Amino acid sequence: MAGFNKVVTSYADAMAGLKDGMTVIAGGFGLCGIPENLIQEIKRLAVTDLTVVSNNCGVDGFGLGVLLEDRQIKTMIASYVGENALFEQQMLSGELEVILTPQGTLAEKMRAGGAGIPAFFTATGYGTPIGEGKEVREFDGRPYILEEAIKGDFAIVKAWKADRYGNVVYRHTARNFNPLAATAGKITVVEVEELVEPGELDPADVHTPGIYVDRVILGKFEKRIEKRTVRTR
């Protein structure tokens, strides 16, 4: 098979090479668009001392929350972590280091990591605890702080469809941080609901071009809903 078949057929192959102490960037917002099975594989691998970068850390028993059960995460970089009792417990006990990062800054740090931008200025967080110790500079009379890029040894991504080149599309708001994570991993692994043939995705509508993607795996997903809000007819 030629060099562009990025499809792997086992989760063991998908996460091969993950080691203790590595940094893993994960897509997803809350439980929406999270790489459920890649996370489960990390649990199975029992690697420890991970730095995990993700907007949230799942809930007890699902999503990134399962990596807390065996204390696999050493450092968590996230914007909101309030949905998870085990997380609270490990944070309060000091077992888990937490680096809270504003959501937009987190997204931009991932993008910057993938885009060869080592650092950028942003107004977000100036004058707050987030700005402490960071360089401040004025542009046009307004103060900004310097924020650095984030890169991962692995990026784990949940998408809708992919072809064997690793071209990817996401479904609805399950896109969120996934395309950014995808750019920032030394090894980027995407799990999808559907594999398609090259040419089936319109080139203009590809959300993540295959150049960012190293491995693709077909998965089955629970897609748990955090807050089911409905209206009645």
Add this chain to the structure above:
Amino acid sequence: MAGFNKVVTSYADAMAGLKDGMTVIAGGFGLCGIPENLIQEIKRLAVTDLTVVSNNCGVDGFGLGVLLEDRQIKTMIASYVGENALFEQQMLSGELEVILTPQGTLAEKMRAGGAGIPAFFTATGYGTPIGEGKEVREFDGRPYILEEAIKGDFAIVKAWKADRYGNVVYRHTARNFNPLAATAGKITVVEVEELVEPGELDPADVHTPGIYVDRVILGKFEKRIEKRTVRTR
């Protein structure tokens, strides 16, 4: 009509408010995806002392080149300007100030302008004339230079389709700088080949969300080809 009908019906309305000395950011790469008619309207308006930001400056008699005929451009920020005799002449005579900017840095400056990032570090241009006078800083042992964002009083954009909310899609490689220009204008004007109803564009495939767009106009386009390379059957 409610507040979200951004469609205007004359080019005079499309460019209303453009004044001498303003900065105009234009989409397009070479002659591909250029806002032909918006440029013609700027010529008709006879405004002068413009700063124009665009990857290229058209050719003699077409694209941004027409704004050179009446010396409407004072400063040109571009990455490549080699297709245009009048441009050369005005550059050599000193009538036209030219700020050459690497293509990727130019794209990133526009994106940064739209995204509230006043400045960013990049390795591009370090150690070259482009880096002279700019702050140098090392990250992970590699030197980078600081580049500042670009914003425009106007952004002029060529797209394929738009709805009345200003949601936009581009066609093939006519996308290029257009989505970036669209984010960076105080007033962003998009000319399109086709107007569609809200809902006709798949939300997941919108290239420029309407929040960046102020005015939409339906145009007719020559779409001149710079280098017609073909193969024979």
Add this chain to the structure above:
Amino acid sequence: MALTREQMAQRVAQEIQDGSYVNLGIGIPTLVANYIPDGIEVMLQSENGLLGMGRYPYEDEVDADMINAGKETVTAIDGAAIFDSAESFAMIRGGHVDLTVLGAFEVDVNGNIASWMIPGKLIKGMGGAMDLVAGAENIICTMTHASKHGESKLLSQCELPLTGAGCIRRVLTDLAFLEIKDGAFHLLERAPGVSVEDISRLTAGKLIIPDHVPEMQLDA
């Protein structure tokens, strides 16, 4: 009478302009969407990557892949756009959102806001709040005027760690609608039946009271 949460949402909704892009935070701000007047077309931005957020889904429309920033299942209107989180915060940080409505623990006379962290209590994180307050030109802060113990939340200087510095211009509390400028709260309106004296007593920061302070006009 102090405003109910619904009345606060109703008053904020009156500030929304036709053809504007609005980000509504969690809590009272979310309720604002229910009170947008007929004939006013608004595009709701949800910072997880949705412009043109619609109503909650019917049971048979529920889709785990379509949620808002509060992680609630939602729908998208015709003319919506969906994008990634970097694009979403490019919009927010870049000042493209016309109005942001969010809650707070404290605000002060210099427009500082504290809304995310109470030392000694569990820290859940700031989510997108720091980006929203840094990016929006136009913010309305919704909050109760004072704590249950009668301690003012409109201060000379925020005591809690800040979410943003010098970024809040308008505050809608259960007692009053106020503008922040020149180092003071300027009383614009009072809740129906609430006296200027009550507001003054519960405002710790400098308060400018004009000769006439109209009552808010609320439907129903």
Add this chain to the structure above:
Amino acid sequence: MALTREQMAQRVAQEIQDGSYVNLGIGIPTLVANYIPDGIEVMLQSENGLLGMGRYPYEDEVDADMINAGKETVTAIDGAAIFDSAESFAMIRGGHVDLTVLGAFEVDVNGNIASWMIPGKLIKGMGGAMDLVAGAENIICTMTHASKHGESKLLSQCELPLTGAGCIRRVLTDLAFLEIKDGAFHLLERAPGVSVEDISRLTAGKLIIPDHVPEMQLDA
């Protein structure tokens, strides 16, 4: 004999690995696409926003909206992706392109490259060249070894304004294939029929010559 342009392209093509992403500059680099061996699958990146550039179009396929970075009409392969210029240079600057092939006026023993500007001559601009040399880990520079007047273009120190500093590792000239490391050119191969002495005479920068310098293997 010095290599022809086609032979230079042919030799560079031998360096291309299966399953790699490649950006080919204008001129000789563009010709490389014609010599990619059968069984080698390569994805060509064109910096105006196309990953998966295909062949030139037939007359009836020509589309003004489908061009490459040389502004030539092209096609896209099945499995292509199209994106904006910021995304395109995110790929390039972020080091995601496996191999970049581009021309140069001069290179030197420290991997500096000058390719965009000759003082006194008309300046056309750097286009994407500065981004490409700053972003790619792996660059092959294609150029004639010396000017028509016999002046070497492989120098101790570039004399023209730089396009990038310390970024070139491999150079393919019409006379030789060389690696740049440790402040010297290392001669890897010579063009068929070209002597080590000729190469040495036309290389101004420090040249390391191994005991055996094989001739390039070229088809046809």
